[in-house]
Amino acid sequence: EYTYGTDYHYDRDADGIVTVTLDMAGQSANTMNTRYIPMMEEILTRLQAEEGLAGVVITSAKKTFFAGGDLNGLRDIDSAGPESLAMFEANKAPFRVMEKLQVPFVAAINGAALGGGYEICLACNHRIVVDDPAAIVGLPEVTLGILPGAGGVVRLTKLLGLEKALPYLLEGKPAKPQKALKEGMVDEIVASREDLVPAAKTWIKANPETWQQPWDRKDFHYPGGDALHPRIRQTAMGAPAILYKKTRGLMPAPAKILDIAVNSMRMGVEAALRMESRGICALAVTPEAKAAINTFFFGTQAIKSGSIRPEGPAWAPRTSAILGAGMMGSGIAWAHAQAGLPAVLKDMELATAEKGKSYSAGLADKLIGRGRMTEQQKAELLARITPSTDDADFAGTDIIIEAVFEDIDLKEKVIGATFGQLSEDGIYGSNTSTLPISVLAEFCPDPTRFIGLHFFSPVDKMKVVEIIMGEKTSQDTLRKAYDYVRRIGYMPIVVNDSRGFFTSRVFSTYLDEGMALMRDGMSPVAIERAAWLTGMPVGPLAVHDETSLVLSQKIRKTHEALDKRLGVENGLPIDMEASNAVVDAMLDQGRGGRRYGGGFYDYAADGTKSLWPGLAQFAHGNGGITLDDAKDRLLYRQAIETLRCLHEGVLNTEVEANLGGIFAIGFPAHTGGAIQFIRGIGIDTFAARAAELAERYGDRFAIPEGALDRLRGAEAKA
Ligand code: NAD
CATH class of the missing domain: 3.40.50.720 (NAD(P)-binding Rossmann-like Domain)
Structure with a gap:
């Protein structure tokens, strides 16, 4: 029988306190990998067999405490069925065993404890952290489109109360030691790593009977108020509206987390934990979770690890x-x-x-x-x-x-x-x-x-x-x-190299499509609203005002001059017809953009803005364009241009297409970037919808021959 002892150190001292030091073999951080569950089971079996056990300290031999879930495994989940549910249940089961073992557990947090790492800490009776800004604690799962599924939602809500827990659950921001102490996410801070285990043991000796979690006691009350407390009810009722304003209903994870946190307050611990498992099961298969994990985690990692960098020695400019x-x-x-x-x-x-x-x-x-x-x-x-x-x-x-x-x-x-x-x-x-x-x-x-x-x-x-x-x-x-x-x-x-490179090309299509919608008769307010609903940070008219219409005209002239210089015709590879017409008309009327005293919007001295009434000359009503068409026109235009850049070899990788679009242009983050957006919809469904838009609105929505082949090829390989 294989023993997992190689993944942790187990030391019992003369006082009967066991220190478990996690030190997973062959990796720089502890994670919930495939050896994690058997390891935890083995540790708990050994603890249960101890005679005269006085308490347990959990710490780590790595730089960080524990890095959290196994995103490789999570990326591969393609069903929300019973097997996935069983897996998530198995993952969190050891924590409930810890809570029922009748000795105090202390987390000695020597470095970052995020996600699954902080969930281990939450299952302990006392949390001590080292005073090091790198020793952050928190539950960032929401940023990956999922939820803390190993008890994080349920236990943090019980530990802090609903109102204090929600920001950490819904925004996923970590807290540094001092802040974590203030919030109640940890209980104690020590000056150095060496002080951690002694401090943990001191606490155990002073609190030998404190093994039961507050939430398992009969007299438990939620900090800040129980489920039926008027203020908590108000928070529970108001939060979805605040959340919608932030997420525009585009992100399922925060909505689910809110729902589970609120409902868990009216349930027993076991039932609440099971509801939480069903929640992560459902979220793990959403396109939003796949997008976040692929793009923000694996994509960022790929770029940072140098996958797009040519081989050779490191270089650092000194001046x-x-x-x-x-x-x-x-x-x-x-x-x-x-x-x-x-x-x-x-x-x-x-x-x-x-x-x-x-x-x-x-x-x-x-x-x-x-x-x-x-x-x-x-x-x-x-x-x-x-x-x-x-x-x-x-x-x-x-x-x-x-x-x-x-x-x-x-x-x-x-x-x-x-x-x-x-x-x-x-x-x-x-x-x-x-x-x-x-x-x-x-x-x-x-x-x-x-x-x-x-x-x-x-x-x-x-x-x-x-x-x-x-x-x-x-x-x-x-x-x-x-x-x-x-x-x-x-x-x-x-x-x-390409005219407009990648980012300006794609950004220009967004501006142009906004103008095209207006040309086709859609009212400016409806256009801005449609853009907001897709998740774009700023509407095409508002953002055009920021970059300025003057600049748009200048850029066009630069390209025209370049064409002449290089002896080419129409060197800019994108259709800016709609935009050019509107920009010229606007500039004729002195509407250059925000810096020029107003453009599509009027800007009041108090910082507010309102759409310029003069826009009525371009459009009013909706021009017979449905909201769905308007939204898709704004996103498909950018996705097709991104695809074109990939197809032409302006872009080299999907990862750069996705991250570049999100960070430089503001392509909606919940999609995971333009190419991931196509994958999330499904390549054939995307192609069919683009064909429909092309027939209805023009050739700019036509996908170049063969441009989707590369995506299909990569999908077949994956
Ligand atoms: P800017 O007009 O604000 O600044 C240009 C500066 O260059 C001026 O201060 C000018 O005095 C100085 N300058 C002119 N001739 C010079 C010379 N011979 N030696 C030294 N300085 C000289 O312009 P900007 O917006 O900062 O743009 C600069 C460049 O960055 C442009 O190529 C522009 O296309 C590019 N760019 C601009 C943006 C943007 O959002 N503004 C974004 C990306 C790239």
């Missing part, structure tokens, strides 16, 4: 230069400085460069205001930014990022003049959003070292960079660019 201290350059300077990378920030006038630096001072002050930064840290951060007007200030720098005006002649001049300042193995990036990287690369003596580094506005919030490969960019430069982007804590998405 940097940013050309142009405008909106983007100032933001990039902040990104560098907050990551500890010194930056020379160059502009035409020193005053402009100084102003670019003061943008970082402003961001730092906001963080200080929120208690997230000290004056000392601010001073250090600002000392890393050197405003300048002189190229000599960045002689020998490792990375230059050009962020001057979007003007090809200016860029030619600037790139030519500054490339020579690079260190021998340094790389040159451009933040252009419209100009082809292969064209800009020709302005420097070594196009192999030139690459697109496309940041998004506002840079401090949009933590993604679209890396664009020019025709001649080397793999060596890509590797360095990837390492640079990770070095400053951003997510790299690698694409190949």
Whole structure:
């Protein structure tokens, strides 16, 4: 018989206290993998057989306490039937055995205890955490489209009461030690790891009889009020409406968690735990859970682990230069400085460069205001930014990022003049959003070292960079660019050169479809509402106002000029007909966007906005377009463009398509990204619906021949 003793250490001391130190073999963290249940059963069997057992301490030999559920297993579940239910029940069964064993259990939390890890702690009678900001506790399952199914919903509600438990269950945010103590999620904090087990033993000796959970006592009352307490009833009634406002009804997990938390209050522990198991069983097979697990967990992991990075040694720039201290350059300077990378920030006038630096001072002050930064840290951060007007200030720098005006002649001049300042193995990036990287690369003596580094506005919030490969960019430069982007804590998405790259192409289709709906007679308010219902963060009209109609027209002119320069016709590969017509008409009437005093919306001095009545010239009513069609037009347009990018080789991987779309453009997160959205609907169903939209509304919804083959192939392999 195989013994699992290799996955944990088991030590009984002279006082009869057993310390179980989880240390799963062959992995850096403890997880609920396939050996987990037999391991727990073995531990509990040994504990039950102990004579004179005084108490149990559970801790871990890893850096973290316990990493939680096995997402590989979860990803593979394709049925909500009895086998899945039995699996979830088996997973949580050991915790109930612990609660019934008549000795105190203490969790000695030496590092992060999330999800299943914190559920172990919840089944203990006392929780002690080390005072280390990395030792966070919480139940992030909701962010993966599921629920804490090993007792987390039921026990946290009992431990904290409904009102305090809900935010942690519905938002999945973890708590650091001090906060966790304040909230009652842990009971005690010790200064160092070494203090944990002694403190646990001290507690056991002082509380030898405290083995029964409060919720198993006859006199148990929920903190903050029982199920029928008027305030709790009010919370239970009001919460679904608050939740709907946040999730727009697009995410089944929070709704289910709320339902289970509320209903568990009127049930016995065992029945409540079983209801919770049925809940996770149902959620695990939803497209939203598959989307979250595939995209946010495995996708992010794939990118961070370097699957899109060419092989080669790690690279870390020691110095940097940013050309142009405008909106983007100032933001990039902040990104560098907050990551500890010194930056020379160059502009035409020193005053402009100084102003670019003061943008970082402003961001730092906001963080200080929120208690997230000290004056000392601010001073250090600002000392890393050197405003300048002189190229000599960045002689020998490792990375230059050009962020001057979007003007090809200016860029030619600037790139030519500054490339020579690079260190021998340094790389040159451009933040252009419209100009082809292969064209800009020709302005420097070594196009192999030139690459697109496309940041998004506002840079401090949009933590993604679209890396664009020019025709001649080397793999060596890509590797360095990837390492640079990770070095400053951003997510790299690698694409190949194409007009509008990937993100601007897809984003433009969203703007254009909003305009097309208006052209077809749908009222602006209905368009914005349809977008909201799909889960897009901002409606196409509101977001167009933000990026500005002036910019849209400028970009079109840039593309027209480029066409002329390159001798091509219609080089931008997307149909912007609807948008162009509306933009021209709006600009004729002085409606340039928010920064220009108003666009699709009027902006009041008090910060509120309302749709411009003048839009009636374009549309009113619904133009005979159903809400379903409007919603699908907005999403399918983007999904088809993403598919096209993948098909044309502008995008290399589905993972980058999904994550890039969500983080850079705001494609609805609950779908898991545009390609996962197609998979969630089903490839054939998606194709049929696109064909229907194409017939009804035009060829822009036609899926290019063969574009879905790649998805079908990958599905067949999986
Ligand atoms: P901006 O107009 O705010 O700033 C441009 C800055 O460049 C100005 O401060 C200007 O004085 C400076 N400049 C001009 N010539 C210079 C020179 N020879 N040397 C040094 N500095 C010079 O523009 P922005 O919005 O920051 O955009 C900059 C670049 O980033 C453009 O290529 C744009 O396409 C791209 N971009 C913009 C956004 C966006 O949302 N605004 C997003 C991604 C990329």
